[in-house]
Amino acid sequence: MDKIKIGVVGVGNCTSSLLQGIEYYKNKNSDDIVGLMHWDINGYKPDDIEVVTAFDIDKRKVGKDVNEAIFERPNCTTVFCKNMPKTGVAVKMGKILDGFSDHMKNYDDDYTFLLSGEPEATKEDIVRILRESSTEILLNYLPVGSEKATEFYAECALEANVAFINNIPVFIASNAEWAKKFEEKNIPIIGDDIKAQLGATITHRVLTDLFSKRGVKLERTYQLNTGGNTDFLNMHQSSRLTSKKTSKTEAVQSVAAT
Secondary structure, three states: OOEEEEEEEEEOOHHHHHHHHHHHHOOOOOOOOOHHHHHHHOOOOHEEEEEEEOOOOOOOOOOHHHHHHHHOOOOOOOOOOOOOOOOOEEEEEEOOOOOOHHHHOOOOOOHOOOOOOOOOOOOOHHHHHHHHHOOEEEOOOOOOOOHHHHHHHHHHHHHOOOEEEOOOOOOOOOOOHHHHHHHOOOOEOOOOOOOOOOOOHHHHHHHHHHHHHHHOOOOOOOOOOOOOOOOEEEEEEHHHHHHHHHHHHHHHHHHHHO
């Protein structure tokens, strides 16, 4: 089968886990797939996914092979596949917009983003790179609160006729106007936001559902937003949390209402 050619926006912890996972499962089979919900989706397996382009704004990542960039600071996710082969795909300088919050300048270099001095990519640059690399799906892994930057990359995907998976809580797929733009061009759009494999939101949803099934009336519930990576440092700026709070609240309320 043909490879599924993906591009990633933001070479952070999530991208690191994704690319490590693709490599890790290459030598596995259906009897040894701890960590995956689905091994085979319509004939496609993890190693059928190939990253063909990547964008970031951190000087420690821009210009490096994407499989090297995923281990650069401030990334701090678990390393479970150390020997990552080079892909030949160098991380390109992206567009900053609101993808970098000013308050991030106040932290130690190991925990924050260090802006690259490379010229920022234009819309024309991004569209050209997507086309030249034959990218089929663009995955958005920008920091929470990157509204303008997410819309910018969504527009690039539209112009390049590339599917868009919005993995952060900026409302694109769930926005009627944006959804219509993709529908009119017959381009897939998936989102918005994703849950960690076994994080707070999915645990919260399961507990809420359990209360209902056991006949317990749930009057109030809350979820603390605490973590130890750059994503949570980024969210110290409360204005960047608005859409995330809406997304996570709706995720839990959708279960409570059933």
